[in-house]
Amino acid sequence: MANEILSKAKKDQNDEFYTVYDFIQKEVNDYLEYNPNVFRNKVVLLPCDDPEWSNFTKFFAQNFENFGIKKLISTSFSKEKKEKMYPVGYQFSIFDIDKIGYDEEKTTANGKIFTLTRDGNSSENVDIDDLEWKYLEGDGDFRSEEVTKLRDEADIIVTNPPFSLFREFVNWIYQGNKKFLIIGNKNAITYKEIFPLIKNNELWLGATCNSEDMVFSVPDGAEVAPKDREKAAKLGYVGNYTRLGNSNWFTNLDHGRRHQTQAFMTMNDNLKYSKHKNVKENGYFHYDNYDALDIPFVDAIPSDYEGYMGVPITFLEKYNPDDFEIIGLAPERADRGKEILQIKKYTNAIQHNPDGTTQGGNKVNDGPAILYDSVEALYRNVSEKKPYYTAEGVDGYLAVGYARIIVRKRVCK
Numbered sequence: 001m002a003n004e005i006l007s008k009a010k011k012d013q014n015d016e017f018y019t020v021y022d023f024i025q026k027e028v029n030d031y032l033e034y035n036p037n038v039f040r041n042k043v044v045l046l047p048c049d050d051p052e053w054s055n056f057t058k059f060f061a062q063n064f065e066n067f068g069i070k071k072l073i074s075t076s077f078s079k080e081k082k083e084k085m086y087p088v089g090y091q092f093s094i095f096d097i098d099k100i101g102y103d104e105e106k107t108t109a110n111g112k113i114f115t116l117t118r119d120g121n122s123s124e125n126v127d128i129d130d131l132e133w134k135y136l137e138g139d140g141d142f143r144s145e146e147v148t149k150l151r152d153e154a155d156i157i158v159t160n161p162p163f164s165l166f167r168e169f170v171n172w173i174y175q176g177n178k179k180f181l182i183i184g185n186k187n188a189i190t191y192k193e194i195f196p197l198i199k200n201n202e203l204w205l206g207a208t209c210n211s212e213d214m215v216f217s218v219p220d221g222a223e224v225a226p227k228d229r230e231k232a233a234k235l236g237y238v239g240n241y242t243r244l245g246n247s248n249w250f251t252n253l254d255h256g257r258r259h260q261t262q263a264f265m266t267m268n269d270n271l272k273y274s275k276h277k278n279v280k281e282n283g284y285f286h287y288d289n290y291d292a293l294d295i296p297f298v299d300a301i302p303s304d305y306e307g308y309m310g311v312p313i314t315f316l317e318k319y320n321p322d323d324f325e326i327i328g329l330a331p332e333r334a335d336r337g338k339e340i341l342q343i344k345k346y347t348n349a350i351q352h353n354p355d356g357t358t359q360g361g362n363k364v365n366d367g368p369a370i371l372y373d374s375v376e377a378l379y380r381n382v383s384e385k386k387p388y389y390t391a392e393g394v395d396g397y398l399a400v401g402y403a404r405i406i407v408r409k410r411v412c413k
């Protein structure tokens with residue numbers, strides 16, 4: 001129970017991470033480079049935001065004219081609801097207290113909506129000072145009828161939604177059939193609600209921050225592990241900041257990185273020149289239980305292999321849909337693409353632990369497995385800290401690898 005409370009608090013704390021300006025700018029620049037008119041005449045909605053101090057609102061308001069945006073809408077969740085989820089550090093913005101229209105009761109119970117359409121203060125620029133605001137009728141929950149109507153009005157949705165509601169948020173966007181750019185946890189790639197969209201090229205990873213730390217600001221008083229605070233500081237963000245190593249941008253807006261072709265060596269050249277010792281010394285292995293060749297590193301994809309290949313999830317960071325077709329995921333789950341051809345399920349398996357003990361080995365069915373003819377051969381390719389498996393009717397020793405994406409090269413006809 002205590003663990004449950006702790007992990008819920010941790011999850012909810014991630015819901016209160018705020019995106020840093022430079023990271024938004026860096027990502028959006030890639031879409032503009034690919035299509036300078038990506039936001040022109042578009043209604044841009046920033047839901048799950050905190051417009052009073054959000055860098056999303058600031059960034060799009062400051063670039064309103066530059067990008068040719070037709071209307072910018074930003075909404076926030078009520079103070080009461082935020083505090084219920086994560087009771088640390090709701091911050092009143094100066095905006096609340098200074099501006100006409102402030103209402104203590106409504107500030108607690110209602111969300112807010114900020115809109116930008118015109119040069120309201122006649123400064124000859126449309127910018128952040130022209131934002132107009134009012135209280136929403138409800139609490140600003142993105143699932144409410146009120147915010148859903150705003151979704152329907154929008155062309156593009158941009159935000160860092162609460163991580164704990166990521167699946168629901170993506171579903172909400174797709175129900176509205178909208179373009180989007182959002183931040184989420186890398187693990188979302190394998191979610192049953194997300195992977196089919198990736199496979200069908202309806203959703204892909206963003207252009208930046210792939211395999212790099214993303215920095216977030218946190219409310220006053222939020223608990224941040226010292227090592228995360230230090231890493232954020234090393235990247236230039238000192239103070240109320242943290243970093244996450246497993247966050248990504250997810251989008252259905254096109255960017256140039258998706259269309260870059262990567263050069264790979266042939267299989268023979270990999271066997272001779274790969275920088276990865278185990279590729280060079282041990283070669284490539286076909287899985288015993290999946291119809292695919294295991295590719296342990298993305299840069300070791302053989303350019304001349306035309307069959308199914310199991311590649312690390314990080315493959316998606318450089319995925320160009322013109323060069324590769326995504327077939328599915330291993331481990332295969334009925335709802336994530338049945339085409340992968342899991343060719344074998346093991347029975348009466350035994351797990352052999354590195355300390356010499358044994359236990360039931362059902363985990364051997366949890367991923368793509370490679371069969372070796374000796375334990376020595378297995379541990380030449382696999383860390384000695386990992387268990388291996390034996391199973392009924394299997395002549396040899398099995399090692400189960402990490403989750404893989406099964407892909408195939410597109411062959412020019």
Ligand SMILES: C[S@@+](CC[C@H](N)C(=O)[O-])C[C@H]1O[C@@H](n2cnc3c(N)ncnc32)[C@H](O)[C@@H]1O
Binds near residue numbers: 047076
């Ligand atoms: C990860 S933070 C990001 C805030 C802001 N978009 C940014 O990046 O700086 C997610 C925000 O969504 C809010 N939130 C949580 N659940 C929500 C819901 N059901 N509807 C709308 N907003 C929600 C949180 O209070 C928090 O302000």
